[in-house]
Structure formats: structure tokens, C-alpha cells
Amino acid sequence: MPMNNPIPRWKQISSNSDLKAVVEDSKRKPVLVFIHRASSPESIEKKIELEENWSISSDMLDTCIVDDLASKEIYEAICSLADIPREFPQIVLFADGVTMYDESHEMISVKKVKLALKIVNRTFKWMETRA
Numbered sequence: 001m002p003m004n005n006p007i008p009r010w011k012q013i014s015s016n017s018d019l020k021a022v023v024e025d026s027k028r029k030p031v032l033v034f035i036h037r038a039s040s041p042e043s044i045e046k047k048i049e050l051e052e053n054w055s056i057s058s059d060m061l062d063t064c065i066v067d068d069l070a071s072k073e074i075y076e077a078i079c080s081l082a083d084i085p086r087e088f089p090q091i092v093l094f095a096d097g098v099t100m101y102d103e104s105h106e107m108i109s110v111k112k113v114k115l116a117l118k119i120v121n122r123t124f125k126w127m128e129t130r131a
Helices: 016-025 041-053 072-082 110-130
Strands: 010-012 031-036 062-067 090-095 098-104
Touching: 016 031, 016 062, 016 072, 031 041, 031 072, 041 110, 062 072, 072 090, 072 098, 090 110, 098 110
Parallel strands: 010 062, 031 062
Antiparallel strands: 031 090, 090 098
């Protein structure tokens, strides 16, 4: 692991107003939401894996976290808003106020997040040149 690896600065989503702010903030900068269950070994392992392999600057991406049991209403609101099945661990990438990418379980990786982020950024650059 590189010595100066950035780590995700997880912001807790614990209310509907927090969730609305996440979606609104994604209009300025993409936001990754990590849905986990604090009591699940699989979720804990995936969070540690993300943190150990993290190589995305906070200038490029905001990171948020929600516990599916502790904040069940928020978790269900995210799944409904993103139009995704209820699973954990799970990630959802919001950009421009909409879901751009989601993944769950063993398919979650920093490499895939970076690729999705690259596609999102290129898409928005292309859209800006077409405007």
C-alpha cells in the first residue's frame, strides 16, 4: 500500500435532509454512497478493502456512508431514489443529481469506481462541448 494514499472521508447520511444534500451536491461533484451493515463481516471487509486501496482525491469525489440497519429509512430512500435493489454492501455513484453507477457485494472495487468516475467526467465534458 502506498504511504500517502488518500482515504475516503466518510460523511454519515442520517436524515432525509442529508440525502437531499448529497443529491444536490452531486450536481457540482460526484458523490459515492457506501451502504453497509456495521454488524456484517462482509460489509466490514469491503469497507476496509476500499479504504486500503483508495486512490481517489477528495477533490474528485465526495464519499458518504449509511448503515442499512441504523438508518433503515434513509437506506430505503436511497434504493428507491437510485432505483436499485436492496443489498449490502453496496455503492451508488451520484452525479448531476442522478444515479450513474452502482455495484454490490464482491463486485465493489476502487478500480471500478475510478472507471465509472472517468466515464462520468468524460460524459459531462462532452455534454458541455455540445451545449
